[in-house]
Amino acid sequence: MPIFSKLKSTVFCLSYLLFGCAQQPKKNNITLETPKNLSEQREIIVAANKTQDYVPMLKGKQIAVVANQTSVIFKDKGYTHLIDSLAARQINIVKVFAPEHGFRGKADAGELVKDGIDTKTGLPIVSLYGKNKKPSQEQLKGVDLVVFDIQDVGVRFYTYIATLQLVMEACATANIPVIVLDRPNPNGHYVDGPTMQAEHISFLGLQQIPLVYGMTIGEYATMINSEGWLKNGQRVDLTVVPLTHYTHNTPYVLPIRPSPNLPNSQSISLYPSLGLFEGTKVNAGRGTEFQFQRYGASFLDADSFGFSYVPQPNFGAKYPKEQGKTCFGEDLSQHPKMNRVTVSWLQKAYQSTTDKSNFFNTDSFTKHAGTARLQQQIENGWPEEKIRQSWQTEIDAFKKIRAKYLLYP
Template identity: 40%
Template sequence: MKRLLPIFLVLMSFAIQAAARERVKAGDEVFLEKHLNLIRGKSIGIITNQSGELQDGRHIVDVLAHVPGVKLVALFAPEHGIRGKASAGEDISSGIDKQTGVPVYSLYGKTKKPTPQMLKGIDILIYDIQDVGTRFYTFISTLDYCLEAAAENHIKFIVLDKPDMLRADLVDGPMLVDSLRSFIGIQPIPSVYGMTPGELATMMNDDGMLKGGVKADLTVIRMENYRRNMWYDETGLKWIVPSPNLPDMNAVEVYPGNVLLEATNVSEGRGTEHPFEIIGAPYIDSEKLISLLDKQKLSGVTFQPADFTPRALPAAGEPKYLGELCHGVKVVVTGRNSLKPVEMGVTLVWAIRKLYPQEFKFIPSYFDRLAGTSSMRSMLEDGKTPLEIFASWRKDNKRFEILRKKYLLYR
């Protein structure tokens, strides 16, 4: 037995080293290890938030602020702020970063695109933000505007690539139509577009998708050991909450579909410990809703009865039905690789409206902007079936996948 122990320890050591080699290295790690030469002797600005935290606990801002020969000029804050503390939709204020003393410019308020004055003295902009992989998650709109500003002001742009929270081989939901472009839908892409931030930036930049067809001097620092069929919790990277109402992977997996309920008078679960996982309203009968949903035979998901009372939690602002008892369902993902989250969300909206045509209400303009098209709401109002609604976006998605393929950086 004693002779076997050293062998066991050696094998364990090899296993640990192999696991370390296989863990995904995000673009910020690769950049610090191999590509600091790109910014030596330069003045930089950084667009980031709490997801700029490295695997060793340091933040990319704090590290780059102390690299010899590099001058950190400014930070740029997206929705939720540099440290990710603000609620969804809450305006972000400009100010000074306490850790570095560097100016922080808000890109989520009256100003969403860096101005020439904000960019004064900057040679290179660095983008380091974790994304979920959905069109209505506003970080990709910030990416779009910052790329555009970099192109217009002749500033180099570096994306430190990160994995999506969703797997990056999933494409689901309707394409955005031009007339509904907004900050929750900046480009004509599907609801779930299956591209990392670096891939999406490359497509927007190289395919002439930026306003006026401008093109930035773009460099993407690729990840290592990443495969596009990975969910975030399969990468080996530590969990950093992407935004206050997506506290875990359970919420992330159902968010692309259940976010549609934000634009209705059904609670999407804000003000509870399980936002987007539980949904409901005072007028819903859980058992009736589950019975109708089960008949749709959705893949990878089941539904359980749920009663909840939304509260004024820090991340929720003032949620719908504050202090009122709501009845609905908890969405339980049983097979995430087969789940089509947008199809699931559309089915939920369809089922609630079918059961409660008098009580259920859309917020029409908001729903259309989230959906990216007015046709989804029109089809729901016209009594079309979920399958008919899903079919309405399939051809567009096939065309998008052909375009997208040219810009994919990972297998």
């Protein structure tokens, strides 16, 4: 079939392999490593590449796009940004909404991003991580349809799914349809971790879901819409353009760094577990070239660890924790791929700290964990398996809901 042949020419891994040979990762760019095993991944076709499935819906309309540096269409050699591709097809894009880290993906975690103008296209960029995280009705005036295309990593406190929900809510209020272009979840092969409790909901978790929820961003959009989880039970006119040849167990290496401090597959695999250190005084590799592949602090017991490093300001970390200090901890850069969330590193760091009363930033840790129980369990010396058992009932309940919305095996 001609369409199938055309799609096959845009398969993800081959296009990245050709591009990656010409442009190796550098300190300040957004490229990840070339996949080592291409056998399954080369068949995956991301939704953005399936232009025949969604471009006809955009014709003759004024379009807003929620996008960042990962919003690309893969080509035989490299890739083209979705914005450029749509503009070349005479689609009338009137503005771009940008999430945390900005449209180009260079802002630090938590750094406010200002509105602006994209120098390449001249399009207005509206920040959804500045003065407002939800598009205002004024910002949506004149928009007929919103396209959402951002690569997620499948972790509740990674804020792109919060942005997705707030965009959907705003569009539901304005009666504007939303199209989500689906992308693989590199942590989509398992569900694990503590479940968000209602009293701790924040931008680090707007729904009562486990820390790792095992869904693509398109599946998740369908779930929050159909379950009535949008504000006031609203529902948006939602279309999800699905992936082709994807399963939740298909190994997937991201071709583009999804945010400044997730530089490679190892960091993405470890992020659900090491991301919990964000709610403590411990450094999790920010300010090094091994973000979320190590942890350490100057106040940990040096005799308990055989590894040390010194965080310094760098791309994505202007003011890293423990800046300029020798941090004692663990190097996890060679750790096997994760299939579950572990709190063992948190426990070890807590037991090794010289001032346990100053270890947790309680409010931040609770928002990341989604529950106050985890800090209490660690402080009370619970073994890891007992902590994990305390998650299971809520995980099982979530899996029953999740099963209704899975688009892929």
